[in-house]
Amino acid sequence: MDILTGFGQGLLVALEPVNLLYCFIGVFLGTFIGVLPGIGSMAAISMLLPLTFHLDPTAALVMIAGVYYGAEYGGSIASVLMNIPGTPSSSITCIDGYPMARDGRAGIALFASAVASFGGGLIGMVVMAVLAPALASLALNFGPTEYFAVILLGLVAASAVSNGSPVKGIAMVVAGLMLGTVGVDITTGAERFTMGIPEMRDGVHLVIVAMGLFGVGELIVSIRANAAGAHQNAIDYARFYPSRKEWKAMAGPVWRGAGIGSFFGALPGTGQTVASAVAYAVEKKLSPNRANFGKGAIEGVAVPEAANNSATQTAFIPTLTLGVPGSASMALVIGALMMYGIVPGPRLLVDHSDLFWGLVASFLIGNVLLLILNIPMIGLWVRLLQIPYRYMYPTIIVLICVGVYSVNNNVFDIWLTLAFGWAGYLMRLFRFEPAPFLIGFVLGPMMEEQLRRAMLLSRGDASVFLTRPISGTLIAATVLLLAWSLFAAMKARRAGRPALALSDE
Amino acid sequence: MRDFLRRLRRSGETARPPHAWLGALGGLALLALSTVFVIGGLELGTGTPRRLGTGAFPVITGLALAILSLAVIAGDLRDSSEAERPDWISFAAIGAALAIFALSVGRIGLVPGVFLATVTASLPDPSLKFPGKAALGAVVALGCWGLFIGLIGLPFKPFAWN
Amino acid sequence: MKQFLLCGAAAILLAGPALAEPGKWTDEPVRIVVTFPPGGTSDLIARILAQYFESEFGQKAVVDNRPGAGGTVAADYVAQQAPDGTTLILGNNAPFTIAPTQFDSLPYDPLASFTHIAYLGASTPALFVQPDSGIASLDDYVEVARTDGITYGSSGVGSITHILGKAVDIDLGIEQIHVPYQGSAPAIQDFRAGVLEAYYDMLAQNRDLIRDGEALPIALAAPERSPLFPEIPTFRELGHDIVVENWTGLSGPAGIDPEMAATIHDTVEAVMAMQPVVDQLAEWGITHTAMSSEDFTAFVGGTIETWAPLIAAAKVNGG
Numbered sequence: 008m009d010i011l012t013g014f015g016q017g018l019l020v021a022l023e024p025v026n027l028l029y030c031f032i033g034v035f036l037g038t039f040i041g042v043l044p045g046i047g048s049m050a051a052i053s054m055l056l057p058l059t060f061h062l063d064p065t066a067a068l069v070m071i072a073g074v075y076y077g078a079e080y081g082g083s084i085a086s087v088l089m090n091i092p093g094t095p096s097s098s099i100t101c102i103d104g105y106p107m108a109r110d111g112r113a114g115i116a117l118f119a120s121a122v123a124s125f126g127g128g129l130i131g132m133v134v135m136a137v138l139a140p141a142l143a144s145l146a147l148n149f150g151p152t153e154y155f156a157v158i159l160l161g162l163v164a165a166s167a168v169s170n171g172s173p174v175k176g177i178a179m180v181v182a183g184l185m186l187g188t189v190g191v192d193i194t195t196g197a198e199r200f201t202m203g204i205p206e207m208r209d210g211v212h213l214v215i216v217a218m219g220l221f222g223v224g225e226l227i228v229s230i231r232a233n234a235a236g237a238h239q240n241a242i243d244y245a246r247f248y249p250s251r252k253e254w255k256a257m258a259g260p261v262w263r264g265a266g267i268g269s270f271f272g273a274l275p276g277t278g279q280t281v282a283s284a285v286a287y288a289v290e291k292k293l294s295p296n297r298a299n300f301g302k303g304a305i306e307g308v309a310v311p312e313a314a315n316n317s318a319t320q321t322a323f324i325p326t327l328t329l330g331v332p333g334s335a336s337m338a339l340v341i342g343a344l345m346m347y348g349i350v351p352g353p354r355l356l357v358d359h360s361d362l363f364w365g366l367v368a369s370f371l372i373g374n375v376l377l378l379i380l381n382i383p384m385i386g387l388w389v390r391l392l393q394i395p396y397r398y399m400y401p402t403i404i405v406l407i408c409v410g411v412y413s414v415n416n417n418v419f420d421i422w423l424t425l426a427f428g429w430a431g432y433l434m435r436l437f438r439f440e441p442a443p444f445l446i447g448f449v450l451g452p453m454m455e456e457q458l459r460r461a462m463l464l465s466r467g468d469a470s471v472f473l474t475r476p477i478s479g480t481l482i483a484a485t486v487l488l489l490a491w492s493l494f495a496a497m498k499a500r501r502a503g504r505p506a507l508a509l510s511d512e
Numbered sequence: 513m514r515d516f517l518r519r520l521r522r523s524g525e526t527a528r529p530p531h532a533w534l535g536a537l538g539g540l541a542l543l544a545l546s547t548v549f550v551i552g553g554l555e556l557g558t559g560t561p562r563r564l565g566t567g568a569f570p571v572i573t574g575l576a577l578a579i580l581s582l583a584v585i586a587g588d589l590r591d592s593s594e595a596e597r598p599d600w601i602s603f604a605a606i607g608a609a610l611a612i613f614a615l616s617v618g619r620i621g622l623v624p625g626v627f628l629a630t631v632t633a634s635l636p637d638p639s640l641k642f643p644g645k646a647a648l649g650a651v652v653a654l655g656c657w658g659l660f661i662g663l664i665g666l667p668f669k670p671f672a673w674n
Numbered sequence: 675m676k677q678f679l680l681c682g683a684a685a686i687l688l689a690g691p692a693l694a695e696p697g698k699w700t701d702e703p704v705r706i707v708v709t710f711p712p713g714g715t716s717d718l719i720a721r722i723l724a725q726y727f728e729s730e731f732g733q734k735a736v737v738d739n740r741p742g743a744g745g746t747v748a749a750d751y752v753a754q755q756a757p758d759g760t761t762l763i764l765g766n767n768a769p770f771t772i773a774p775t776q777f778d779s780l781p782y783d784p785l786a787s788f789t790h791i792a793y794l795g796a797s798t799p800a801l802f803v804q805p806d807s808g809i810a811s812l813d814d815y816v817e818v819a820r821t822d823g824i825t826y827g828s829s830g831v832g833s834i835t836h837i838l839g840k841a842v843d844i845d846l847g848i849e850q851i852h853v854p855y856q857g858s859a860p861a862i863q864d865f866r867a868g869v870l871e872a873y874y875d876m877l878a879q880n881r882d883l884i885r886d887g888e889a890l891p892i893a894l895a896a897p898e899r900s901p902l903f904p905e906i907p908t909f910r911e912l913g914h915d916i917v918v919e920n921w922t923g924l925s926g927p928a929g930i931d932p933e934m935a936a937t938i939h940d941t942v943e944a945v946m947a948m949q950p951v952v953d954q955l956a957e958w959g960i961t962h963t964a965m966s967s968e969d970f971t972a973f974v975g976g977t978i979e980t981w982a983p984l985i986a987a988a989k990v991n992g993g
Contacts, residue, residue: 040664050664053712053739150869172587178580182542185549185573191743192566194854196776196831199566200552205750205781208743223606230602230636275860329866331859339712345958352882397640401633402652404606405626408613409656413666416740417747421614425607432603436596437538438531438588455569456856463853464825464869467562667705667738 014136017364020065021372029066030369033073034377038384040074041081044091044222044403045214045410048078048336052343064347065362069369071343073376075336076319080124080377083312084388087116089403091222095213095449096283096315098442101221102168103300103307110303113392115249117385121378123261123309124316128374130265131272131317135324136367139356142273142321143328149274151461152471156481157274158454161281163489164288165446170301173496176443183447184454186211193452194459206419211427214414216448218407219424220441224431226400233396249305257309260290264313272318275325275332279318280449286314292491320370327355327363531595535588542581550574602636609633621672622661627653696731696944699937700759703734706924707752707763709745712737715958719794719922720764722954726945733941744832745769746780753787757929759938762791765925767834771977775985776832789930790974792942793965795955796919798896799838800877800906801826805890807871812846812893812912815872819848826850827861827873832988835874837981838895838918840988845914865889876920878902878959895919902959921977922960923970939967 020026033055040051051074062070082093087104100120107116135142149157162180169176189200190210201207249257264286271282290310291300300307323340325331330351332338341351349359356363391399411424431441465471473479549570559565609632616625630649634640640648660666704727706720717739724735740748749769755761770784782788803809809818818824828836831854839852850872855861858875865873866888873889877900883889884903894900894908895918909916924942926935945951946962955962965973 046664049712050666053737147863147867150864150867172584174580174583174587178542178577178584181573181577181580182545185546185570185577188549188570188573193831193856194564195566197556197566199556199570200549205743205746208746209741223610227599227602227606230606231599275863325863329859329863331863338714342712342714342718345715345718354882354886395639397634397637398648400637401609401630401648404609404633405613405630405652405656408610408617408629409622409626409660409666409668412613412617412668413660415747416667416738418614418618421610421617425610425614428610429603429607433538433541436534436598437541438535438596439538451573458569459564460853460864462562462564463851467560469561665736667736 010136013360013364014368016361017366017368018371020361020365021069021368025063026066026069026365026369027372029062029070030073030373031376031380033070033075034077034373035380037074037077037079038081038084038377038381039077041078041093042084043081043410044085044089044093044407045218046413048075049339050413051078052336052339064344064349064359065365067343067347068340068362068366069373071340072323072366072369073373075340076124076128076316076370076373077377078336079316079319080121080381083120083124084117087113087120087308088388088392089222090225091403091407092217092445094315095217095280095445096311096318098217098221098445099168099283099287099311100308100315102170102287102442103302103304105225106301106303107305107308108392112303114385114389115253115305116303116308117388118249118382119253119257119305119308120312121381121385123257123264123312125374125378126261127265127268127313127316128320128370128377130262130313131269131320132367132370132374134269134317135320135370139324139328139363142324146273146275146325146329146331148477150475151457151464152475152478153481154274154277155454155457155461156472156478156485157271157277157281158450158457160481160485160488161277161284161450162447162454163485163492164281164284165443165450167288167291167488167492168284169440169443171438171440173492175439179439179441179443180447183444183449184451187448187451188455193456204419206417210452211423212414212420213445213449215411215420215423216427217445218411219427220431220434220445222403222407223424223428224435224441226403227428227432228435229396230400233400253305256296256305260286260294260306260310261313263290263293264310265317268314268317269321271314272321273324275322275329275337277450277453278322279315280446282314282318283311284446286310288488288492292495323366327351327366529595531591531593532589534595535591536585539581539585539588542584543578546574546577546581548574550578599636605636606633608635617668619672621670622668623653623657623670626656695937696941697937698731698733699934699941700733702758702760703736704759705736705738705761707738707740707748707761709741709748709764709766709769710739711741712739715960716764716766716922718958719955719960722951723764723924723942723945726948726951727941730945730948731941744773744776746773746777746782749773749784749788750781752925753782753927755927757789757927757931759926759930759934762924762926762938763788764794764922765790765974766922767920767977767981770925770974771981772832772834772837772985774978775982784978785971785975787928788925789928789935789967790923790925790971791930791935791967792924792939793963793970793973794922794924794942794946795960795962796921797876797878797959797961798894798900798919799835799874800880800891800894801838801842801872801874802865802880802883802889802891803872804865804868805887809892810890812907812909812914815892816846816848818871819846819850824848824850824871825853827853827855827858827865827870829858829861829875830854830856832985834918834920836988837984838874838916840984841895841916841918842909842914844984844987845909845916862889876959877906878957900959921973923974935967 082097083100085091086097086100087108090101090105092098092101104116166176166180191208267286268282272278291297294306296304326337411420553567553570556567557565558568609629612632613625613629627649630652631645634645657670708717708720710716720737724737727733727735745768752763774784809815861873864870891906894906895916897917
């Protein structure tokens, strides 16, 4: 079908009052639930699943998609305000978003995040509409070897997002990879480092690591900081509209982030995390404002949000055309489709073209709704920061507890959160950063799985990683990025050394 | 955190020892952790290149981390900036709050669990007096009941003693 | 090789004495514990049951997903609950048939710790190969596996498709190279990308791929041919007695009052007989067979015994 007529018909479908209503319900609920630590789109979608029994498939899918990206946006609100990332990709948003909030620029950070998400979502949608078949076949060109190379690239990018020494960044990524091996080895079924605890068989849930290292760890730090009244002065809570200069600074990152995001989004599972990390790392090298990255640069909020949201849109392509869910939430989308007897697969674009185009158009509507809904809300969110911290932090800790408990309804997870929270605090004392760790932790199991599968399929020949064209190119890009980071760090050190020597004397 | 320390320093706090010893400690902790994974991985078996064993990936990453942690130690030992100031009271109180929630939520239910956890977490902040802490606990507990069980419908029991 | 499934055909005729009327069995809301995260077929069946329990019989029910450790987390949880009919588990072969052999120790006994109430149904897996590979029959497959070796994808170590692969290895005297995935979708993706030569998966879920000529099923692990694709031969017809079915049933903690268990059983049967439910399950390729609670319990015990040697074989090397 012609793209324009398809999209036009889709727009008519999406603008039907019923679909519009469910789209609104979806994004509203998603945002609201996404803000709560640990409770993400998973909980929201499974809560709505029974409701969708009574809806027509398009309305249901539109609502579920709305919940999904609404929750992504809600997650970035929690990242900015509380330094609690709901997803690994929003851990990148934390890097600059939270310092902005501490700087009294929470409003601008939230606005930047909303606008960048919108821009990214829009660009992702256009890419999805125009390139869906091409992106579906891109995913089909990716075997284990190629996935391994993509993940490697993402990991090197993740180590480059760190503000401190690059060595510490890489060390954190590798530590994440290593701890990601805890649990049952999915290739042999043998238990690794579980200490015989049945709950450890599936490893540590991502939410626990994120809540512990970021949420609990940061909270312990900030109790005394706030008791001392550290950041209660000179904050312009009311200003959340970015200046002309800030608008201009955001434009480039949004385009680049969305471009990178749309590409990686089509790779199930790895997409969003790799996209945000790579986009941030690239931006940190290119931006004229790179010196401020990690200290509250607006570009540092815009770029991962744009990347993440465009990847969220294109992630629907493998879900719908290959039936491969990139995340637990995407598995729910497949589940919802199955309720209507729609089996995701190559024929979906043809057999259910109205559904596909209705969905694409609903992304447009949903993103507009999200923007309309959230811009006025920013003032409200920022006002939350005015609540004295002595009331806020016990509430946040309880929200973390309930959020973690809701993942598996298992008390053991709370004990693990305690352990990771303490570890997160110690990491801050030792000046290690949690974001590279989290990304290593998420991508580690996938990396190992693909590595072992690739070796099995190549009958033990490791040279396939270099000789297959796509993976060879990706590995070359990885080496380039690594060399660039180390070179930049060495140059910075050489430039910094005289100054240090002076202060030492 | 670092900003805060700088501000603290300006307000006439006592000087802190350099970060070097603390940084080295962090590197040592990583080294110890990587040793555990390398030894554990070797016990699990590393397999052959064609069929990598259960222990192969832990051994590879463990060895890489061991080398990196040596580099971290070497780097941090030269770091003469001031160390962070640990806050063990908050560390303990937040840990206790999580522990109390874990112990109580299954046994006595969500509402009392949230109440106890909130009060425990609020202990290290002296600016809120005890009645205030109790009131905060009650408000948060009731709020969680309404939000998570009433509104979102999570399968938790509000009260579970019997 | 022994038959892998105790057939429940006889049970249709003896579907238990009608002691109870279908209807509400407790005033409390019932939790149906699911061993998978939301979104899979198992979760959807539980949600359908919960919905019809409430809309048709006024029995409030919620779905409680407790995924993890091959379903053993959920089974352990349910085994420890009070046998008052308020906690049930949507069980399957993972915690009940496979786990007892797969894991060295289990916190529960798959028979003694549960009241197995109602059998819901099963779907059957098939062996798929690349259509352009020149393999058109099981004999061709064996030939290629013996000369060049063949790689096949399963939905995970210890999963039903892995065990089927193992059964084929043993029965046909070949050694396929097992490549485990997490669920069948990524395995199919790699198959379509051409990196895998074969895979085992549920027949009905692969309908579109078969019709589009993207995957060629060469043998079905069911007792009889499928009405969906009557041209696909069964392993049994081809002289290999391999029947591996992916079953689902409803159970509760040990010690549920027999009268209450009978009510639950009859309510489930009543829901399973409703036309929308029948159609939905057919869509997913699940065939329901009415079974009494006693037969269902015997069925669970039977699957543990007949599958044990295969699971043990699959466990040794993961291959």
